Amino acid sequence: DAGITQSPRHKVTETGTPVTLRCHQTENHRYMYWYRQDPGHGLRLIHYSYGVKDTDKGEVSDGYSVSRSKTEDFLLTLESATSSQTSVYFCAIGTPDPSGYNEQFFGPGTRLTVL
């Protein structure tokens, strides 16, 4: 158990509404990540954070924003949800070793449906 939780676990919303997903860790990892999983695409990186207030874009960042005001929390916001953002969202945490790499530990996921 990597000490990582996501909330909510399930959410149904309507097109055009704002949505915020929360990732919370108790492991004090420096890096936090948001991925989305879709059939035929595997997992794709949306945004990541390498420290408090330090974030960067991933492969599929359009339509998403993130914030990290504390080490333990990483928020993903859909400013105006669209049906194409219906997906399962996973948060991950990790701390790269001196080589720059490390395994990432994943949360249980949030299933988001945009009607």
Next chain:
Amino acid sequence: DQQVKQNSPSLSVQEGRISILNCDYTNSMFDYFLWYKKYPAEGPTFLISISSIKDKNEDGRFTVFLNKSAKHLSLHIVPSQPGDSAVYFCAAAGGGGGNKLTFGTGTQLKVEL
């Protein structure tokens, strides 16, 4: 452009036999590779990793092989057990900071009794 490819969407193996899952990549900057296992309604779980300076890494029943010249890696599970039935993702990192992972599309492994 799929930089990490798992060309077999599914694989069925008998209990006790070897499972071999394959993964190909196109980005020569990748130099760290991982395998994750995922059960339905759960997050991916890390299984094993390998750095590009090695060609093999073992952990119990799991062995990962890396062929850099072919840009190919494989995961061997011996012996396969029913509890190994899951979706397996390979992932790669490299060529930039942040330890960002690029995932394949996954292979559904079914281990039959």
